[in-house]
Amino acid sequence: MNTALTLPLAALPEHPEISETISFQLSGLVVVFLVLGSIWFLLEILGKIFALRSKSAASASKTTTIVCPGAPATPAAKPAPSADDALAPELVALIAAAVHLTVGAGHRIVAISPMPHNAHWAMEGRRQIFASHRPR
């Protein structure tokens, strides 16, 4: 659809007075803030909706912290791992081998759990630190 509009507030002569220019400038800034502010408002609503969705999805899923077989007893407050949560022995062996290669002997794996989703910067920092050393 074609629209041909002229803003009555902003109609300016070729060489406007200073007061007209200031009024024009302020109107322009208001328009820019109004448009981007509207998008901000809508994005906040959108974010809330998606946060509610992910919260309800998270509550439906189970806790995924996994305790290794042979690790020290977990505190009583923590729920005991169910049979479904147990990691495959091959995976535990693989992680143990990777840890041994990286940090050497004298370690003990206490727990294996997935990383929290909002720790990307920390993960990137860790990745860079590890990448800067050659493991022996």
Add this chain to the structure above:
Amino acid sequence: MLQNLLDYLTTTGFQFITWQMLVMWGVVAVLLWLAVAKGFEPLLLVPIAFGALIANLPTRGVITSELRPDGVYETATFNVEMSPHQASPDAPAAHTPAHASQTYKVEKVEGGLYDFISQGIKLELFPPLIFLGVGALTDFGPLIAMPRTLFLGAAAQAGLFITFMGASLMGFTSKQAAAIGIIGGADGPTAIFLSNKLAPELLGAIAVAAYSYMSLVPLIQPPIMRLLTTDKERKIRMKSLRKVSKLEKLIFAVLVMMVCILLVPDASALIAMLMLGNFLRECGVTERLVKSAQNEIINVLTIFLGTSVGLTMRADSFLAGGTLKIIVLGVVAFCVSTASGVLVAKLMNCFSKKYPINPLIGSAGVSAVPMAARVSHNEGQKYDSGNYLLMHAMGPNVAGVIGTAVAAGYFISSFAN
């Protein structure tokens, strides 16, 4: 034989060389030096410089130009020879109503290669198509994760409006002042789009100023950022951004396009293509189209756009007093935009103590993507090497692209109709 050689010499281009052309060759040399030796926006400055060189050589069959009554050389004008279309002599004479249009047959069209390519600017095709590529290259995730940075993108548009007043006071007309002010948005395609619409006679100077200053962002912005922030503010660590889902990104593209077009219809061409490119990128089922938009389309158009802009830089119109004023006003626009972004970030911190914003990301509201965001990140790292501001700064950076397009739409709706 000697006479033949002398006759031939009269057909060469040497006799058409003027001192203004020589000056422009110097300008071209500076642009090429900046692009090739210094690496300042080479993708655009090289085609612009080459176009400027072509425009200031006595070429034939490349581009036509004519002197308008206002003293400005208008390039890429076609000479079309037409004759009234003859109906078949056997056809019955039909009654022709008074409002019927007359049909002509085009006998001959005179125009060179660049007359055709330059239509991409004249008909406002290139800037929106480049925005398609920009949209396909841009990740709006940081902005969706932290939408309050939209205000920083809006604040950085203050430079446009302040420069508008400066240009008005320096004697430019309202339309020219608006076209000059948009340099502060640091968005080349938008600057070209607007200046072609409002002040085509200044297109070359505005484009060169916009792209030159965009390439100088790492030199222009840091002193202003340091001047307006304290050590403590520069070390502010911002909260990690949340993960944004694919659906959110798709809704964002459609939502922003609709809101912008509804509120500022004159920004439609730019915003619609920007968001189309972004939707193609995020939907995940149009891989071939995204690759084309991100590579072939934007690269080919960049060559055509740059050369066409350079071709408008004829000595007659470029070596005017107005060009120097535009260069000065351009840097003012940039500085004010940078400062206003930083100051609004500080102001927002007064209201949001729990999740403060590092004011260094405010300067990224000028939409030189992603250079302005990288400058914010590098400045932050100078004071705290463990502070990663890049993704946070991308929020205001891409908001600045939207903000500049909206501001351009406001100017167009005020002056172009």
